[in-house]
Amino acid sequence: MGDDTTSGVRIGAVDPPPCKRPLEAIERxxxxxxxxxxxxxxxxxxxxxxxxxxxxxxDAMRDGQRVLKRRRHPCLLRWDTERSVGGLxxxxxxxxxxxxxxxxxxxxxxxxxxxxFVFQASDSTEGAYQxxxxxxxxxxxxxxxxxxxxxxxxxxxxxxxxxxxxxxSGVRFKRGQVPASVERPAPPPEEALRTExxxxxxxGQKASEVMNTLASVIPDITKLEALDVDGPVYRxxxxxxxTRAHVLILNPDHQDHRTLKHVxxxxxxxxxxxxxxxxxxxIHETGGEPATWVVFEASATPIADLRENTxxxxxxxxxxxxxxxxxxxxxxxxxxxxxxxDRIGVDTxxxxxxxxxxxxxxxSDSGPSPSVSGLGLHRRVSEAVDRYDASRYMAxxxxxxxxxxxxxxxxxxxxxxxxxxxxEPYHTRQDFTTAIREGDLTPPHELAQLPAAVSDCVGxxxxxxxxxxxxxxxxxxxxxxxxxxxxxxxxRE
Numbered sequence: 001m002g003d004d005t006t007s008g009v010r011i012g013a014v015d016p017p018p019c020k021r022p023l024e025a026i027e028r029x030x031x032x033x034x035x036x037x038x039x040x041x042x043x044x045x046x047x048x049x050x051x052x053x054x055x056x057x058x059d060a061m062r063d064g065q066r067v068l069k070r071r072r073h074p075c076l077l078r079w080d081t082e083r084s085v086g087g088l089x090x091x092x093x094x095x096x097x098x099x100x101x102x103x104x105x106x107x108x109x110x111x112x113x114x115x116x117f118v119f120q121a122s123d124s125t126e127g128a129y130q131x132x133x134x135x136x137x138x139x140x141x142x143x144x145x146x147x148x149x150x151x152x153x154x155x156x157x158x159x160x161x162x163x164x165x166x167x168x169s170g171v172r173f174k175r176g177q178v179p180a181s182v183e184r185p186a187p188p189p190e191e192a193l194r195t196e197x198x199x200x201x202x203x204g205q206k207a208s209e210v211m212n213t214l215a216s217v218i219p220d221i222t223k224l225e226a227l228d229v230d231g232p233v234y235r236x237x238x239x240x241x242x243t244r245a246h247v248l249i250l251n252p253d254h255q256d257h258r259t260l261k262h263v264x265x266x267x268x269x270x271x272x273x274x275x276x277x278x279x280x281x282x283i284h285e286t287g288g289e290p291a292t293w294v295v296f297e298a299s300a301t302p303i304a305d306l307r308e309n310t311x312x313x314x315x316x317x318x319x320x321x322x323x324x325x326x327x328x329x330x331x332x333x334x335x336x337x338x339x340x341x342d343r344i345g346v347d348t349x350x351x352x353x354x355x356x357x358x359x360x361x362x363x364s365d366s367g368p369s370p371s372v373s374g375l376g377l378h379r380r381v382s383e384a385v386d387r388y389d390a391s392r393y394m395a396x397x398x399x400x401x402x403x404x405x406x407x408x409x410x411x412x413x414x415x416x417x418x419x420x421x422x423x424e425p426y427h428t429r430q431d432f433t434t435a436i437r438e439g440d441l442t443p444p445h446e447l448a449q450l451p452a453a454v455s456d457c458v459g460x461x462x463x464x465x466x467x468x469x470x471x472x473x474x475x476x477x478x479x480x481x482x483x484x485x486x487x488x489x490x491x492r493e
Contacts, residue, residue, distance in 0.1 A: 022140055023051070023068055025060045026079040032060035034067060037077060050185060058305060065089060074140035075161070083172045086308070088161055090142045097144040099132035100151065110135050110144075113431075133157060143428070214247065214293060221247075221295075232260065232381045240295065245284060248377065249293040254385070263384045264292045267377035270334050274375060277328050279321040281345070281373040299345025299371040306346050306368060307419060314367055315419050316486045318346065319477045321370045322415065326408045326473025329375065335403035336376035339411040340393040341418060343378075345371045392424045396437050396464050404466040412473045413461025416480060420454065421447040425462070439464035453483035 022037040035050040051067050054060040057078070064076050074094040080086035096113040102121075108128030110120045119135045122128040129146060136144040136159060145156045157163075165171065214221050221238050224247065228235040232254055236247040254260045265288055274280045282297040303318070310318070322344070329337050346368045383401055390399070395410035397403060414425050421444050426432040428442065435441070441462060443455035461476045463469050470476035481487070 018072075019138055020071070020073045022075045022077060023064055023073050024077040024079060025057070025064045026082070027057070031055065032057050034060050034064040036073075058302075069093070075142070075159075077161075077166075085166045085171070085173070088167050094140060095142050097132060097136055097141045098147060099128050099144060100147040101149045112141075214249070214291070231378075232385050233264075233378050237298070238295070240284060240297075244298045245295050246298040246373070247293060247295050248374070249291055250381070252291075255291055257385075260381060260384050261288065261292045263380050264377065267375070267380045268294050270332075271373075271375045271377065273332055274325065274328055274334065277325050279325045279370050279372060280328075280375070281371045294377075296373055297371075298373070299347045301346050302341070303344040303346050303370065303419075304341050307422065310368065312484055313486055316477070316481050316484060317367050318370045319412070319416055319419065319480065320474075322372065322412055323473035323477035325370075325372055326412050329408055330405055330472055334375065335405060335407045336379050336398075337372075337408045337411060338374050338376040338379045339372065339408065339415055340391060341415060343372060343374045344415070345373070347371060390433050392426050392432050392436075393418075394436060395462075395466070396439075397466060399433055399436065406466045406469040406471065409461050409469045409471075409473055409476055410463075410466075412476060413458050413469075416477075417441075417444055417458050417462070420444055420450060420458075423447050437464070451483055451485075454480065457483045 020036075023034060024037045025032055025034050027033075032054045033050060034052050034054070036048045038048050052060070052063055054063065061076075061078060067073065068076050068089070068091045072091065072093065074091055076089045076091075077085050078087035078089070093112070097119075098111050098113050100109065100111070101107075102109045105118075105121060107121045107123055108125060109118045109122075110128065110132050111118050119139075120128075120131040122131055132144045132146060135141065136157060140159060142162070143156055143158050146154050148154050166173075214224070221240075223239060225237040226234070227237055227246070232251050234249050234251055236249070238245050238247055250260060250264050268283070268286050271280070271294075272283055272286075275283050281299070284295040284297060286294045322339070326337060326339065329335070348368055379398075393411050393414040395403075395407045397407060417423075417425050425441060426435040439462075441459065443452075444450050444458055445452050445455045457476070457480045460468065460479075461470055470479065
């Protein structure tokens with residue numbers, strides 16, 4: 001960075017942000033650790049910061065992604081073994097660099113798309129291109145895009161991790177374990193310690209408020225573990241009658257907001273009308289005073305944790321169950337299903353021959369079955385507080401806070417896209433809301449070994465025109481199964 005030998009380069013007066021290593025989550029001696037990425041060429045004397053030790057991979061990944069954003073590390077590698085990378089996750093702030101001409105500065109600039117910080121400036125196109133590739137590698141951005149002077153995208157270059165496809169099956173690394181002697185505890189985040197302490201105290205106070213509120217109305221709840229306490233709806237895990245359960249409760253800051261409590265309650269009632277469906281999470285208990293909450297049965301495993309290890313037939317089985325739930329919601333006029341991977345859990349079916357989605361199978365066959373929770377609750381409450389959190393799974397009409405009878409089909413198609421390719425829709429676009437509006441979707445068969453017919457089917461489900469989509473979730477999954485050559489029995493409507 002700052003190579004003054006590069007032709008035509010001007011170094012800005014503002015200091016660039018600190019250059020941090022990627023993170024890695026890796027198993028060692030039966031435990032998972034999150035630490036800075038260690039290259040064999042690194043100087044061991046420099047040390048490697050370690051951020052935590054965990055009993056499970058799920059906990060390590062959850063905290064690793066929190067550290068990724070909080071401390072502004074560029075990406076996180078998940079190692080399946082000491083020599084094999086199984087997953088690669090990027091900090092959204094390090095998704096895309098742009099090399100473009102600035103009329104204001106009258107020079108070529110290298111900027112981060114999310115905040116437009118100018119890393120470097122150059123009088124020449126050649127110098128700017130060199131600097132773009134340099135910043136890409138030194139700051140570990142995912143992609144750098146090169147634009148013409150007229151603002152047209154000319155070419156792009158991916159990070160070396162992507163160019164060499166390091167997560168591809170069969171890729172192996174010549175590296176041994178990092179010696180524990182080079183690891184050292186990570187320093188506190190760059191934020192002021194007083195501010196961090198105050199934030200922790202505030203979160204603790206809110207958690208106590210939630211616990212006291214629930215304990216006063218539900219004697220069975222004796223313990224709460226926070227899963228998500230960001231936004232208008234909080235989510236907790238709790239023991240419940242010797243089973244697993246989750247709790248959704250309105251943020252304590254909004255408990256006096258009559259409209260929000262009404263919206264929350266209406267969303268729960270919509271959920272309750274579908275709770276008899278075999279792929280919809282069972283509601284254990286609900287309440288409206290003194291807080292608004294719902295306790296429901298939670299599946300053992302998030303669908304994201306199983307995606308890589310499921311066969312095509314198992315994926316169709318999961319989608320068949322989801323399609324059946326979506327169709328049931330459509331029939332009841334519930335179009336804001338909020339369907340996306342974070343709302344889907346997976347259970348393993350027993351050998352009874354019961355088939356949640358109508359998939360033909362033998363008595364001895366057992367397989368994964370999905371369970372959907374929320375069914376639009378988060379979206380409804382977020383819209384009511386004017387917090388329009390965009391998602392790559394949203395239909396174009398939802399960007400206008402609208403929903404149509406085929407909006408649930410679009411979201412099911414987006415989940416199918418992720419389940420079949422391992423990639424979120426519009427993954428190459430930082431400005432993904434524009435891509436959603438324009439329907440600028442990379443066909444699935446260009447990302448995974450899939451027939452072109454699959455791309456046609458998913459493209460129809462995710463069509464920007466609601467009237468051009470499959471009419472029901474079941475119709476979409478049946479068409480998708482045919483495109484994949486998987487036999488399914490007619491789903492129960």
